[in-house]
Amino acid sequence: MTTLTNANFRSEELTQKLVASIRAITTRPWNIMEICGGQTHAILQYGLDQLLPAGIQLIHGPGCPVCVTSLESIEQALKIARQDDVIFTSFGDMLRVPGAGQDLFSARASGADVRVVYSPMEAVKIAALNSQKKVVFFAVGFETTVPSIAQSVLHAKRNGITNFTILPANVLVPPAMHAILSSPENRVQGFLAAGHVCAVMGYWEYEPIAARYHTPIVVTGFEPVDILNGILMTVQQLEAGMHTVQNAYRRAVTREGNLTAQGIIAQVFEPVDRNWRGIGLIPLSGLGLRPEFQTFDVHEHFELGHETLAESPLCIAGSVLRGVATPHDCPAFGRQCTPGTPLGAPMVSSEGACAAYYRYQRVKA
């Protein structure tokens, strides 16, 4: 019998023990940011924020790949998807994200061949079966997703599948943490680092960040017990005036991370500057294909151009993603903006803070 099933980390008994410990050690208010949108959803789904002492405020971070993918990338995706000889493939979340006008779903309704895939490897298989078509994969996601995309590119190269390309839009967590902590509007005092990003990358990269900004960082998993354990360890550090990197997700994460996966990433990708939707340009916060893999970059095959596009004037997604506003601060929340008619990406994604508030009924009276 294994202890590794998620059920072990949803135990009510352990949850209560952890909440009691957090209550016992908390002497003053603390602002803690969970980076990952998956954690935001778990926190709201299980009502963990409501179990904490009143002073502990959880700030929702930018860890929603769909939310931070730039308008420009989405417009490029739409432009590519509308070509007759293209099969455009993407993770499902991306399809309903509004661009400046259309989304990928409506492009599909107008006749574009847009397909949802669970894994980028499926896109490579589609390419192998449709050699007369250009198969493009929308490469979004953080370090968790990058090994799968890098490995798919390697698989395509090894097997001579030349009609497979990617639209590179991947982003990295550490540069975003730098951007948040160095901002004058920052109010984050401690971080829950994203456990599955760390499963791949380890957590050594966070040690200079914790030291430089005097901010504790605790690697945290996704089940209620994991999240509360991460919060407990962060509060312990804050109360003691410490700022180290600790690991509350040891069954999945080591300090070094998965070195094979990191090697696969480094073989295919290199850091590039990237524009984050709602946040702006963050230096070296994205990944682009290395020169020897350039032929897998869709930009080599299509003239896509660069456009400056305007967001909905009502939407405050940028402030939500930077952790300076909550969905409740938005006058459009639940009115003009709902999951059915989203104005911004955080209302669409299964990791977006606005969708989490809407879904779990956090409606202010």
Add this chain to the structure above:
Amino acid sequence: MCLGIPGQVTDIYDMEGTLMSKVDFGGVVQEVCVATVPEVKVGQYVLVHAGFALNILSDQEALETIKLFEELEKFNQEHPSGEQPE
């Protein structure tokens, strides 16, 4: 998107030069690429995201984490909820 689901490896094989596996998620079996964890063995648990294994999960570490929580009980008895430690 960073969802990772634990599952048990039941078979490992080569697919056109890429290391693949079958992973059992509580009865549902799916194909998962394990090129990212080439040392994996049948019977081990992996954390799976987008059809790829992110890492091999450690049963030993999971046990130790749960054991640590048992010690919270002692701490909580010494510091009942709401009461601050000295």
